[in-house]
Amino acid sequence: MTEKQRNTIVIDPVTRIEGHSKITLHLNAQGRVEDARFHVTQFRGFEKFCEGRPFYEMPSLMARICGICPVSHLIASAKACDALLAVRIPPTADKLRRIFGLAQVIQSHALSFFYLSSPDLLLGMDADPAKANLFGVIEKNRELALDGVHLRQFGQQIIERLGGKRIHPAWIVPGGVSEPLTEENRDAILEALPQAQQISERTIDWFKANLEPFREEITTFGNFPTLFMGIVKPGGGLTFYDGNVRITDASGDVLVDNLDPANYNDYIGEKVEPWSFLKSTYYKPKGFPDGIYRVGPLARMNVADRCGTPRADQELAEFHELQRTAVLSSFHYHHARLIEILYCVERMRSLLEDPDILSKHVRAFAKPNALEGVGACEAPRGTLFHHYKIDEQGLIRWANLVIATGHNSVAMNRSILQVGKHFVRGERLTPGMLNRVEAVIRAYDPCLSCSTHAVGQMPLHIQLLSWDGKVLDEVSR
Amino acid sequence: MKSHADPYEDCPTSVVAGQGPRLKTLVLGYGNPLRSDDGLGWHAAEQLAATLPDLDAEIRTTAQLTPELALPISEAGLVIFIDATREGEPGELTCNPLTPQLVPVRSSHHLSPEAVLALSKYMYGVSPPAFLVSLCGACFGLGEELSPAVAGQLPRLVSLVAQLAESGSASAASLS
Numbered sequence: 001m002t003e004k005q006r007n008t009i010v011i012d013p014v015t016r017i018e019g020h021s022k023i024t025l026h027l028n029a030q031g032r033v034e035d036a037r038f039h040v041t042q043f044r045g046f047e048k049f050c051e052g053r054p055f056y057e058m059p060s061l062m063a064r065i066c067g068i069c070p071v072s073h074l075i076a077s078a079k080a081c082d083a084l085l086a087v088r089i090p091p092t093a094d095k096l097r098r099i100f101g102l103a104q105v106i107q108s109h110a111l112s113f114f115y116l117s118s119p120d121l122l123l124g125m126d127a128d129p130a131k132a133n134l135f136g137v138i139e140k141n142r143e144l145a146l147d148g149v150h151l152r153q154f155g156q157q158i159i160e161r162l163g164g165k166r167i168h169p170a171w172i173v174p175g176g177v178s179e180p181l182t183e184e185n186r187d188a189i190l191e192a193l194p195q196a197q198q199i200s201e202r203t204i205d206w207f208k209a210n211l212e213p214f215r216e217e218i219t220t221f222g223n224f225p226t227l228f229m230g231i232v233k234p235g236g237g238l239t240f241y242d243g244n245v246r247i248t249d250a251s252g253d254v255l256v257d258n259l260d261p262a263n264y265n266d267y268i269g270e271k272v273e274p275w276s277f278l279k280s281t282y283y284k285p286k287g288f289p290d291g292i293y294r295v296g297p298l299a300r301m302n303v304a305d306r307c308g309t310p311r312a313d314q315e316l317a318e319f320h321e322l323q324r325t326a327v328l329s330s331f332h333y334h335h336a337r338l339i340e341i342l343y344c345v346e347r348m349r350s351l352l353e354d355p356d357i358l359s360k361h362v363r364a365f366a367k368p369n370a371l372e373g374v375g376a377c378e379a380p381r382g383t384l385f386h387h388y389k390i391d392e393q394g395l396i397r398w399a400n401l402v403i404a405t406g407h408n409s410v411a412m413n414r415s416i417l418q419v420g421k422h423f424v425r426g427e428r429l430t431p432g433m434l435n436r437v438e439a440v441i442r443a444y445d446p447c448l449s450c451s452t453h454a455v456g457q458m459p460l461h462i463q464l465l466s467w468d469g470k471v472l473d474e475v476s477r
Numbered sequence: 478m479k480s481h482a483d484p485y486e487d488c489p490t491s492v493v494a495g496q497g498p499r500l501k502t503l504v505l506g507y508g509n510p511l512r513s514d515d516g517l518g519w520h521a522a523e524q525l526a527a528t529l530p531d532l533d534a535e536i537r538t539t540a541q542l543t544p545e546l547a548l549p550i551s552e553a554g555l556v557i558f559i560d561a562t563r564e565g566e567p568g569e570l571t572c573n574p575l576t577p578q579l580v581p582v583r584s585s586h587h588l589s590p591e592a593v594l595a596l597s598k599y600m601y602g603v604s605p606p607a608f609l610v611s612l613c614g615a616c617f618g619l620g621e622e623l624s625p626a627v628a629g630q631l632p633r634l635v636s637l638v639a640q641l642a643e644s645g646s647a648s649a650a651s652l653s
Contacts, residue, residue, distance in 0.1 A: 138599045153545040
């Protein structure tokens with residue numbers, strides 16, 4: 001079939017995700033979807049405009065990439081700066097950074113699950129779009145909405161307690177953190193943990209008990225073999241802060257292990273597509289597009305042998321029983337996200353109960369001792385790399401950021417294609433079709449501000465084009 | 478626009494002054510402080526805190542209104558939102574009472590004041606009296622400074638907010 005014999009559906013903007021994007025569905029002469037593209041339509045260019053800035057400004061600058069997960073950028077950036085200083089940060093600073101990161105994962109995952117995706121899960125994929133929001137959730141299940149708001153607030157309040165503010169805190173600095181933890185703040189966080197754990201556990205129970213209506217979505221929402229990538233602790237435990245990269249295959253076997261994040265360029269390739277500002281990455285040894293892999297909660301649950309906390313480990317064991325191979329359906333990102341929230345709450349307790357957590361030694365001071373540094377961590381949406389080169393004066397000469405949403409770019413495109421092929425029929429978009437195309441993207445929880453280092457929210461635009469280029473249907477919201 | 482049936486019709490929707498201890502006033506300045514006049518709420522909050530340290534109000538700033546604000550709103554006796562507007566003549570000061578509204582929500586972190594009030598009402602059963610105090614902006618481009626038109630009217634806005642806050646929920650209605 002020639003290009004002209006295709007019809008196209010465009011969804012622009014995509015709603016209930018973080019950032020600006022549109023989706024194009026190409027139809028063949030029979031009205032069936034034959035190709036799909038997820039276009040990220042915003043651009044900011046942080047990698048370029050930080051050139052010439054002093055390296056120690058980078059954490060604060062990079063945190064501005066995103067209002068949802070600034071802490072991950074702070075952590076990855078500060079770790080890259082630690083590498084430039086060639087220092088080992090004090091042990092207490094290491095633990096405090098971990099707590100900060102866990103708090104962010106909780107609030108970010110709570111936002112994704114409760115605010116963005118729970119309307120689909122509670123009201124159904126065919127629900128009235130006017131009700132598919134937090135108000136609709138309140139109407140149907142007020143406790144679920146309250147839990148979501150409480151859990152997000154819990155995470156944000158920890159960030160505010162440690163960092164001084166909820167958004168763009170500057171507490172994490174090259175060499176450690178700027179202030180030690182106070183006893184008052186430690187006790188306040190510890191006091192709030194039991195309720196957060198109760199919410200985490202009952203939400204997982206609620207989710208698992210309500211999966212039956214989504215059998216078709218589980219089967220078709222990005223359910224295909226790929227590789228999975230994530231940072232794990234030595235021994236294969238879940239971590240968000242430090243470790244080496246592990247890649248597993250679709251059968252669940254470890255393909256490669258103990259890859260140094262500093263050498264990411266050896267095994268991760270980056271590709272630019274003309275139709276999107278989002279970079280696509282792939283596992284270099286397998287090439288593009290065969291080197292497709294996924295990151296984020298689903299990938300972390302697939303690559304990790306254990307969480308390392310009691311309740312999360314029970315849930316992980318159950319999760320691994322979903323499939324004999326790796327858990328392949330991207331619908332299960334939601335499930336993985338909830339297990340991670342539980343892990344974060346449990347892990348935070350053990351860190352806060354550490355006898356050294358109130359130590360005043362929280363920062364190492366040095367001048368630059370290296371001209372190149374890489375920092376990596378697991379952001380809520382997946383593996384995050386910051387890579388800087390400086391000159392002798394400590395000014396940034398080059399920067400590269402590899403962002404979680406970019407890692408998932410190829411998989412998201414393939415997921416839209418799978419959902420489109422299964423659910424989209426004819427030349428008109430029904431709300432149910434439209435919502436499923438969006439919902440598969442929501443499962444990945446892409447952050448487009450991060451992935452293009454761009455500004456703004458993410459509306460959605462879907463277009464349906466005929467074989468001769470005529471717009472048959474178009475939805476913008 | 479009301480898109481839902483009201484599921485909590487019987488919930489209390491305001492706290493009446495004179496019944497029980499007076500609840501605190503919550504001042505919420507919001508906007509983007511890196512977008513010139515859009516940072517009005519932040520500038521106003523700073524001036525309120527600096528010039529009226531004894532003001533009996535909790536002053537908060539935020540880039541956008543989010544669902545988590547429903548809880549502190551539900552605990553307040555009066556809520557005063559401060560934001561810049563594009564409607565009117567640059568520097569024009571307006572003060573309008575707000576009521577909870579179930580507006581369609583498409584984003585997780587971009588709610589209207591009416592929507593946050595509605596969340597307070599439907600999640601916590603309380604929606605205190607609320608006002609939106611605005612100045613019409615002249616410039617929303619990149620920058621941390623207010624335009625002369627807005628900066629010149631900022632003292633009037635601060636004075637009005639202080640007056641509202643000090644009068645509390647009972648007298649607030651008469652000021653509208």
